[in-house]
Amino acid sequence: MKSIWVFHVSAGSCNNCDIEILDCLTPRFDVERFGIQLVGSVRHADALLITGAMNRKAAVRMKKIYEQAPKPCLVVACGICALSQHMFRDSYNVRETLDKILPVDVYIPGCPPKPEAIISGIVKLVNKIRSQDGNAAKR
Amino acid sequence: MVAGGYPAAEEESGPMLKVFFQYLIFPGLLFSACAGLIAGWADRKLTARLQWRRGPVWYQNFTDIIKLLGKETVLPEGAGSVFLLAPFAGLISAGVIATILGNSIINSQQSFLGDIIVVLYLMVIPALSSIIGASASRNPLASVGASREMKLVLAYELPFILSVIAVIIKCAGTIQFSSITNHQIIFGSHIASLSGALAFCVCLLCVQAKLAMAPFDIAEADQELMSGVLIEYSGLPLAVFKLNKALLLYVLPLFLIIIFWAGNLRIPILAAKYLAILMLVILIKNTNPRLRIDQALKFFWGPVTLLAIAAVMLALAGL
Numbered sequence: 497m498k499s500i501w502v503f504h505v506s507a508g509s510c511n512n513c514d515i516e517i518l519d520c521l522t523p524r525f526d527v528e529r530f531g532i533q534l535v536g537s538v539r540h541a542d543a544l545l546i547t548g549a550m551n552r553k554a555a556v557r558m559k560k561i562y563e564q565a566p567k568p569c570l571v572v573a574c575g576i577c578a579l580s581q582h583m584f585r586d587s588y589n590v591r592e593t594l595d596k597i598l599p600v601d602v603y604i605p606g607c608p609p610k611p612e613a614i615i616s617g618i619v620k621l622v623n624k625i626r627s628q629d630g631n632a633a634k635r
Numbered sequence: 636m637v638a639g640g641y642p643a644a645e646e647e648s649g650p651m652l653k654v655f656f657q658y659l660i661f662p663g664l665l666f667s668a669c670a671g672l673i674a675g676w677a678d679r680k681l682t683a684r685l686q687w688r689r690g691p692v693w694y695q696n697f698t699d700i701i702k703l704l705g706k707e708t709v710l711p712e713g714a715g716s717v718f719l720l721a722p723f724a725g726l727i728s729a730g731v732i733a734t735i736l737g738n739s740i741i742n743s744q745q746s747f748l749g750d751i752i753v754v755l756y757l758m759v760i761p762a763l764s765s766i767i768g769a770s771a772s773r774n775p776l777a778s779v780g781a782s783r784e785m786k787l788v789l790a791y792e793l794p795f796i797l798s799v800i801a802v803i804i805k806c807a808g809t810i811q812f813s814s815i816t817n818h819q820i821i822f823g824s825h826i827a828s829l830s831g832a833l834a835f836c837v838c839l840l841c842v843q844a845k846l847a848m849a850p851f852d853i854a855e856a857d858q859e860l861m862s863g864v865l866i867e868y869s870g871l872p873l874a875v876f877k878l879n880k881a882l883l884l885y886v887l888p889l890f891l892i893i894i895f896w897a898g899n900l901r902i903p904i905l906a907a908k909y910l911a912i913l914m915l916v917i918l919i920k921n922t923n924p925r926l927r928i929d930q931a932l933k934f935f936w937g938p939v940t941l942l943a944i945a946a947v948m949l950a951l952a953g954l
Binding site: 529568 | 679683686687688689690691692695698699702706707708709860861862865866867868869870873
């Protein structure tokens with residue numbers, strides 16, 4: 497699968513990860529050469545790229561968005577907030593981490609992660625799918 | 636389907652089979668879809684190069700389609716079979732256009748009287764199918780997209796048909812592709828004359844709008860409407876819409892070549908002409924920001940229609 501259409505969801509991020517995600521589309525990194533595109537509608541998405549610490553309001557919407565996406569749909573947690581809540585760990589407003597709500601496939605740490613890190617995360621994702629496909633074929 | 640094989644039915648040897656072959660494989664659906672997907676890659680690649688990026692590999696659009704076929708198709712609540720069938724209407728009619736145009740190039744015997752009018756009608760159907768599909772999806776953003784698409788169709792059809800009329804006048808009133816090409820082979824391409832060049836410019840702008848490319852990508856509007864008319868589509872129907880677009884990207888420049896630039900239709904020259912028009916369309920796309928719908932209406936009904944009328948007048952005067 498070399499055609500991953502990414503839907504970018506912000507679950508209450510500080511916008512820093514989001515800027516780095518946009519950097520991936522710029523001439524310097526250009527993820528379109530791997531067939532990766534940002535799409536505007538969840539219905540077109542193959543992967544949800546989630547940034548931010550998942551506050552209480554975002555958690556409800558995140559589940560809804562995941563249900564709206566056509567399966568198979570991958571989930572990528574981007575940035576340390578989405579991974580482990582970072583400085584919001586003891587906040588009154590942030591209850592659970594992302595992976596308690598959605599099945600996360602790849603974790604990309606960093607505050608914010610560099611575009612290189614995001615690309616390497618996506619490469620890992622592609623390899624993961626490939627190995628899964630390979631196993632399915634063997635069975 | 637019947638249209639493409641009209642004269643073939645009069646021949647003796649396996650007429651039905653020939654019709655199906657022509658419609659489904661060459662020069663119909665399969666061939667034109669492949670050509671269109673590669674043209675779509677050219678679009679993405681050139682866009683990337685213009686932005687100093689690398690751009691995708693040549694088979695990217697094929698991978699996209701195959702991937703979409705493997706995805707789940709989500710049916711929004713309350714959307715019925717119309718929602719699922721709408722994209723196929725567009726695909727079928729685009730296939731018919733490809734067959735008629737291809738046949739008129741390969742073998743002018745297969746052209747039939749009035750085929751240009753059939754093609755003009757069929758060219759509206761892909762736009763109609765996206766309007767119907769979007770309206771059936773019950774999504775507010777899709778309905779905004781559908782209403783914009785409707786207005787856009789109203790806007791560009793008038794100058795488009797006027798410019799085709801200019802061509803028909805120049806060919807002494809013939810409404811058949813083969814006689815239009817024959818006329819140009821004998822008297823030179825229409826684009827070389829004043830009225831022909833004007834009509835070509837008008838037609839090119841209308842084709843840009845028919846392809847839903849910037850500055851006329853108002854109905855899809857990636858950033859403001861989240862791909863508008865396509866917002867609720869996923870899986871197979873989305874793949875069909877993408878194929879639809881690919882077919883149009885192959886068919887519309889071909890249409891332009893046949894009616895304006897058919898002085899020499901040998902295959903390498905035809906391909907070169909097709910690439911030239913494709914490049915032109917992509918360059919216009921990459922150098923213009925999206926118009927608002929009211930600006931597009933004013934643009935098409937104002938200056939563009941005036942240009943088209945001027946072309947008709949000049950054609951009547953024999954220039």
